Amino acid sequence: MAVRASMGRGNVVTATASAATGxxxxxxxxxxxxxxxxxxxxxxxxxxxxxxxxxxxxxxxRAEHGPEGVTDFLPAYGRRGRVTDDTQMTLFTVDGLIRAQVRRDTGAWHPPSDIHAAYRRWYATQRDWGPDERRQDAGWLAREEWLYAQRAPGRACLTGLADETMGTLDSPKNPDSKGCGAVMRSAPFGLLVGWEPQLVFQLAIECAAQTHGHPTGYLSAGAFALIVHGLARGDALDGAVQRALAHLATRPGHEETTDALRYALGAVRQGLPTPERVASLGEGWTGDEALAIGLYCALVAEDVHHGLLLAVNHGGDSDSTAAVCGNILGTLHGETALPPAWLAELEGRGTILELADDFAMEMTQGPALHGPAASAPAWLARYPRS
Structure with missing residues (x-):
């Protein structure tokens, strides 16, 4: 089943808004x-x-930072608080989702194509020196100069997006890749609270296959999107995981991702959380391991501060596992639960807030911003239909 115009409009229902009236x-x-x-x-x-x-x-x-390991931001890429390709690609996922909603007015609606175009705009940031001001169809996010920095982008993401051909589930890019480069960017799909879970899952895996063609690579992304989706609708974390497991069970090649989620749930019952227990779930280089580690740390977290530090202090893909954990805890508890001292140093905080608010406005008030008959020119300048 491909994701096409049968999908529900993203501004019609949440767990708390009226499903009947939108x-x-x-x-x-x-x-x-x-x-x-x-x-x-x-x-x-x-x-x-x-x-x-x-x-x-x-x-x-531990040798460099003491027995507690990382306890605060460390200098990376020139200063404290800098983000990597994980955040860059996540932001372009959000940009693509907004553009997909805006393009629906034209009747030419295929969200995976809009996400692919957004990822190609991210790819341009890794290739070009800076924004091309001549491209009026690029939208505002692609004109943010701070995003034109290479922060150890994943090889599968670069090769998968190097040409205009879009990978699909039937013909995926990098069919042997199950790295975490798809799961780490897929939380925004879960914020489509007006969509049915099976459609969120389908969209996430179709877009993951644009760079990561192994079932574990794209199914872990779909499972992550479903977990975030449940939380955004007000579900408990354990319930959101169970729903993801149920959807995984219907897909060929789900075993590695299913086992990883079950290991994460089982680890919660094995005693107090430690870096060694985190290490028992893997290193996070593959999608299933990154999801398992991020989920486990969210499940046992005393608060966001504790969960993120637990997700960082292990040998492996620390930024991706902690990003997954942060996506989960941030969706579960909301922005006011985030440590303000860290937020104050975070690179690109203004851009992230601006994009988040645009996404929330599009999902809740989209018809007031654009439609077949009339649209707000400023909104179309930010999110062009082309």
């Missing part, structure tokens, strides 16, 4: 915006905390 009350809009902000900022915080130790072993982390 009307969002003020309190529901504020809660949703807080969860969107929490998801994107929380993921960026985890990403920035892990950026300096992404390729370090646990022994090296």
């Amino acid at each position: 009307v969002w009350g003020r309190a529901e809009q504020q809660d949703f915006r807080s969860r969107v902000r929490g998801c994107l900022l929380g993921g960026a915080l985890g990403d920035a905390l892990g950026a300096a130790v992404e390729f370090s072993s646990l022994a090296d982390i």
Whole structure:
């Protein structure tokens, strides 16, 4: 089943808004915006905390930073608080989702194509020196100069997006790749709270196959999107995981991802959380392991601060596992639960907030911004239909 125009409009229902009328009350809009902000900022915080130790072993982390390991931002890419390709690609996922909603007015609606175009705009940031001001169809995000920095982008993401051909589930890019480069960018799909879970899952895996063609690579992304989707709708974390497991069970090649989620759930019952227990779930280089580690740390977290530090202090892909954990905890608790001292140093915080608020406004008030008959020119300048 491909994701096409049969999908529900993303501004019609949440767990708290009326499914019958599609009307969002003020309190529901504020809660949703807080969860969107929490998801994107929380993921960026985890990403920035892990950026300096992404390729370090646990022994090296402890030797350099003491027995507690990482306890705060460390200098990475020139200063504290810098993010990596994980956050960059997540932001372009959000940009693509907004553009997909805007393009629906034209009748030419195929969300995977809009996400692919967004990822190609990210790819341009890794190739070009800076924004091309002549491209009026690029939108505002692609004109943010700070995004034109290479922060250890994944090989599968670069090769998968190097040409205009879009990978699909039937003909995926990098069919042997099950790296975490798809799961780490897929939280925004879960913020489509007006969509049915099976369609969120389908969209996430179709877009993951644009760079990561192994079933574990794209199914872990779909499972992650479903977990975030449940939380954004107000579900408990354990319930959201169970729903993801149920959807995984229907897909060929799900075993590695299913086992990873079950290992994460089982680890919660094995005693107090430690870096060694995190290490028992893997290193996070593959999608299933990154998801398992991020999920486990969210499940046992005393608060966001504790969960993110647990997700960073292990030998492996620390920025991706902590980004996944941050996406989960930020969606679950909202932006006010995030540590303010870290937010104050976070690179690109203004851009992330601006994009999060645009996404929340599009999902809750889209018809007031654009439609077949009339549209706000400023909105179309930010998110062109072309």
